[in-house]
Amino acid sequence: MNIDTLAVHLGREIDPQTSAVTPPINLATTFQRTSDGTFPEGRDVYTRASNPNRNALERTVAALEGGSVGIAFGSGMAAANALLMALSSGDHILLPDDLYHGVRYSALEVFSRWGLQVSFVDMTHAENIANALRPNTKLVWVETPSNPLLKITDIRRAAELAHQAGALCVCDNTWATPILCRPLELGCDIVWHSTTKYFGGHSDVLGGIIVAPDPEHDFIKRVRQYQMLGGGVPSPFDCWLLSRSIPTMPHRVRIATASAHQVARYLNDHPKVSVVHYPALASHPGHAIAKTQMSDWGAMLSFEVKGGRDAALGITGAVKVFTHATSLGGVESLLEHRSSGEGPVTRTPPGLLRVSIGLESADDLIADLDQALAMI
Numbered sequence: 001m002n003i004d005t006l007a008v009h010l011g012r013e014i015d016p017q018t019s020a021v022t023p024p025i026n027l028a029t030t031f032q033r034t035s036d037g038t039f040p041e042g043r044d045v046y047t048r049a050s051n052p053n054r055n056a057l058e059r060t061v062a063a064l065e066g067g068s069v070g071i072a073f074g075s076g077m078a079a080a081n082a083l084l085m086a087l088s089s090g091d092h093i094l095l096p097d098d099l100y101h102g103v104r105y106s107a108l109e110v111f112s113r114w115g116l117q118v119s120f121v122d123m124t125h126a127e128n129i130a131n132a133l134r135p136n137t138k139l140v141w142v143e144t145p146s147n148p149l150l151k152i153t154d155i156r157r158a159a160e161l162a163h164q165a166g167a168l169c170v171c172d173n174t175w176a177t178p179i180l181c182r183p184l185e186l187g188c189d190i191v192w193h194s195t196t197k198y199f200g201g202h203s204d205v206l207g208g209i210i211v212a213p214d215p216e217h218d219f220i221k222r223v224r225q226y227q228m229l230g231g232g233v234p235s236p237f238d239c240w241l242l243s244r245s246i247p248t249m250p251h252r253v254r255i256a257t258a259s260a261h262q263v264a265r266y267l268n269d270h271p272k273v274s275v276v277h278y279p280a281l282a283s284h285p286g287h288a289i290a291k292t293q294m295s296d297w298g299a300m301l302s303f304e305v306k307g308g309r310d311a312a313l314g315i316t317g318a319v320k321v322f323t324h325a326t327s328l329g330g331v332e333s334l335l336e337h338r339s340s341g342e343g344p345v346t347r348t349p350p351g352l353l354r355v356s357i358g359l360e361s362a363d364d365l366i367a368d369l370d371q372a373l374a375m376i
């Protein structure tokens, strides 16, 4: 079935007890045993290990990504850390130089102390990946389009190179979503999301999820074990909220993407804008590769204003339809001065504003940017 149909029906089966069309929220932390002390086949035991709402969410997202196992967490960072926890001391991982800053920070500040070896490379050129691989490289971590510079990594090449070195290839698919990009079909072993973003879609729930083709793969078994032992699981209500938002996700992503095209073209022609980072633009260095692996360009973009930090902050103070806030993927358009949000470890240009296009009219968004740019 088409992904739009799957998004509506998966994990939202009619409740057999009440015939309710939408699923109930199962708040129970524990479930009844049979008199011999065992649990009926396939039943839940304790909510940290599994729960009906979480199971439904995990099955749904796994299917949307073309995988067979989903492992949900209480935030995207909890999911990212679970992938790092499944490695061992002395292992080496490759991370992209432009990367969600929380992952960079966690790898450097937390996992380096546990003996993980970490290298950062510009993955827009596959030879940089090839050159940085070591005999103990266990993971090649791809984020495409990347945060906040919208760099594009060739997923097929990254996966091939990882496999030649005996490593796994992991893709953070938060920005593209399975609506626009399917990393498992391109050869990745694992795909993960901050479901706080497009899956949730309404800026009201935190979550993260890891998806893979084979639940019996050793690495995935360790991630599943860590989900239970680490305990950073989402609440049943959080899972229910995500399941409520998934049916509209394909449409939210497509509408926001169409508006992002228009906003990017407007900004690209503006004399006060020095560069627009959006892969749809033929001038974007990743345009050709993005075209081979994404069905559309997505609703995230960033741009740099002439005049650097002060000019960029001037825009954040002048916008009226956009909100100056971190995060992305919600119904409301956000704009963020990223380098001040990332703190002292930032590598982001000071004049850069990151933009998450929401569901407002593109005309209103462009008019808002136009009046804000006129103020600086």
Ligand SMILES: *Cc1c(COP(=O)(O)O)cnc(C)c1O
Pocket: 075, 076, 077, 078, 100, 102, 143, 147, 172, 174, 175, 194, 195, 196, 197, 206, 207, 208, 328
């Ligand atoms: C937001 C985000 C994360 C972190 O997820 P949280 O849900 O905030 O913990 C990771 N990767 C990307 C690309 C993100 O946008």
